[in-house]
Amino acid sequence: MRIAVQSAAFDAGAELNAFSEGHSDVGAVVSFSGLVRADGGLSRLEIEHYPGMTERAITKIAEEAQGRWSLGDVLVIHRHGPLEPGEAIMMVATAAPHRKDAFEAAEFLMDYLKSRAPFWKKELGPDGSDWVAAKDEDEAALTRW
Amino acid sequence: MDVLYFAWVRERIGQPRDVVETQAATVAELVEELKAREERYEAAFADLSALRVALDQELADFDAPLAGVREVAFFPPMTGG
Numbered sequence: 001m002r003i004a005v006q007s008a009a010f011d012a013g014a015e016l017n018a019f020s021e022g023h024s025d026v027g028a029v030v031s032f033s034g035l036v037r038a039d040g041g042l043s044r045l046e047i048e049h050y051p052g053m054t055e056r057a058i059t060k061i062a063e064e065a066q067g068r069w070s071l072g073d074v075l076v077i078h079r080h081g082p083l084e085p086g087e088a089i090m091m092v093a094t095a096a097p098h099r100k101d102a103f104e105a106a107e108f109l110m111d112y113l114k115s116r117a118p119f120w121k122k123e124l125g126p127d128g129s130d131w132v133a134a135k136d137e138d139e140a141a142l143t144r145w
Numbered sequence: 146m147d148v149l150y151f152a153w154v155r156e157r158i159g160q161p162r163d164v165v166e167t168q169a170a171t172v173a174e175l176v177e178e179l180k181a182r183e184e185r186y187e188a189a190f191a192d193l194s195a196l197r198v199a200l201d202q203e204l205a206d207f208d209a210p211l212a213g214v215r216e217v218a219f220f221p222p223m224t225g226g
Contacts, residue, residue: 034226048151048152050149050151050199050202050218050220052202053199053202053203053218056202056203057202078225089226090225090226110226113225113226114223114224114225114226115222115223115224115225116204116223116225117223117225117226118151118199118218118220118223118225119223119224119225119226120151120152120220120221120223120224121224121225122152131152131153131221131224132224133221133222133224134221134222134223134224139222
């Protein structure tokens with residue numbers, strides 16, 4: 001398992017290749033990358049987090065996924081600080097003997113990272129800046145697990 | 146006890162943390178003490194349904210006891226991913 005919380009940009013392709021290498025017991029790798037979308041003239045996204053709790057919360061979510069599905073490995077990278085449209089905010093990758101476990105675990109990780117990892121997004125655009133409000137549907141997404 | 150604030154809670158209070166001496170038994174009691182301090186705290190804690198709390202970096206409820214807790218954090222619902 002690798003959990004990285006960082007301000008630096010990362011190379012999602014290189015991360016995925018490194019993650020996929022060296023597993024003889026894995027038949028499926030699923031990855032998801034989240035990018036900054038330039039909605040409504042957004043010029044910058046600022047991500048605040050809670051150092052210490054962030055790593056702890058993500059580790060707990062990843063351990064929960066490992067307990068629920070048969071996984072060979074888990075990767076979570078999540079950035080904080082200022083980000084521009086088009087930049088990668090985060091990525092998740094799961095490796096499993098079979099694809100169903102890899103897909104489901106990746107979706108589980110995404111659903112939980114959205115509303116259980118202590119990150120807060122602030123959008124800066126033509127009308128100033130505002131904190132992104134949590135969506136009811138994000139909380140509701142957790143009930144399916 | 147360290148009390149930390151994040152996102153708009155931090156902005157509304159105007160600082161990222163306080164060091165608090167308190168006899169409050171629960172998070173809710175601590176919130177009442179903080180609200181009594183100044184108007185900016187009152188404003189930040191006006192609607193508890195819009196807030197989340199973590200005790201020693203674990204999510205908790207507002208009726209949770211504070212005994213033995215070293216770090217309390219208040220923040221809005223998280224928006225990661």
